[in-house]
Amino acid sequence: MAATLEIVPSVLPADFSRLGEEAMALEKAGVDRIQWDVMDGNFVPNLTFGPDVIAAVRPHVSVPFEAHLMVNNPDELLGRYVEAGCEWLLVHAESTMHLHRTLSRVTELGARAAVALNPSTPAEAVRHVLDLVDMVLVMTVNPGFGGQAYIASMEPKVAEIAAMVAASGRDIDIQVDGGISPSTVAGAAAAGARVLVAGSALYKHEGGLEAAVTEIRTNAEKAIAQAGG
Ligand code: DX5
Numbered sequence: 001m002a003a004t005l006e007i008v009p010s011v012l013p014a015d016f017s018r019l020g021e022e023a024m025a026l027e028k029a030g031v032d033r034i035q036w037d038v039m040d041g042n043f044v045p046n047l048t049f050g051p052d053v054i055a056a057v058r059p060h061v062s063v064p065f066e067a068h069l070m071v072n073n074p075d076e077l078l079g080r081y082v083e084a085g086c087e088w089l090l091v092h093a094e095s096t097m098h099l100h101r102t103l104s105r106v107t108e109l110g111a112r113a114a115v116a117l118n119p120s121t122p123a124e125a126v127r128h129v130l131d132l133v134d135m136v137l138v139m140t141v142n143p144g145f146g147g148q149a150y151i152a153s154m155e156p157k158v159a160e161i162a163a164m165v166a167a168s169g170r171d172i173d174i175q176v177d178g179g180i181s182p183s184t185v186a187g188a189a190a191a192g193a194r195v196l197v198a199g200s201a202l203y204k205h206e207g208g209l210e211a212a213v214t215e216i217r218t219n220a221e222k223a224i225a226q227a228g229g
């Protein structure tokens with residue numbers, strides 16, 4: 001599990017007409033990575049970023065990129081997102097018949113693999129692929145849109161996966177994504193999440209991006225300390 005917390009913005013709320021500048025503003029605000037929410041209109045009822053959009057933004061910043069693949073049949077697209085400059089590929093367990101093969105392929109392509117779970121998918125779905133991933137993403141909203149309410153009932157699943165990871169002895173991060181804000185992050189962090197994705201909470205914060213990043217990081221650190229972590 002990551003020793004330090006990582007704050008990862010979702011760029012869904014950003015101004016798409018100037019994504020390069022938006023990425024630079026996020027990097028300046030102190031984020032650790034940038035998450036691209038890739039949606040195909042099938043796995044989720046929304047459409048977003050093809051690899052060419054991400055490739056166009058890549059030269060503007062140096063922070064690592066991750067592609068959160070909310071697509072059916074991700075196998076066909078893996079290589080394109082690695083070529084576009086994504087160091088991490090996040091594959092949904094529900095999106096492929098052969099998750100073990102898909103995650104293995106991500107590593108073969110030289111990227112870091114993560115498995116993502118929709119809210120209704122049990123933690124058990126990752127048990128037999130923990131040896132293939134560097135991160136597990138527990139969705140804290142039903143994927144497809146930003147600005148939704150945080151689902152606190154996912155915290156026991158985060159804790160269950162944290163116990164599975166501890167038992168595996170591997171260095172695997174737990175990420176949460178959806179409704180994460182200064183007022184919701186404590187529960188997820190106390191349960192074991194160390195990589196925190198936020199979209200609307202960053203862009204709507206009255207103090208701006210940097211203040212939002214700092215407040216989420218500080219509130220998570222406090223919760224971890226109180227939980228004895
Ligand atoms: C939803 C995406 C999230 C979302 C987060 O499907 O995976 O990354 O954009 O946005 P907020 O933080 O506004 O819920």
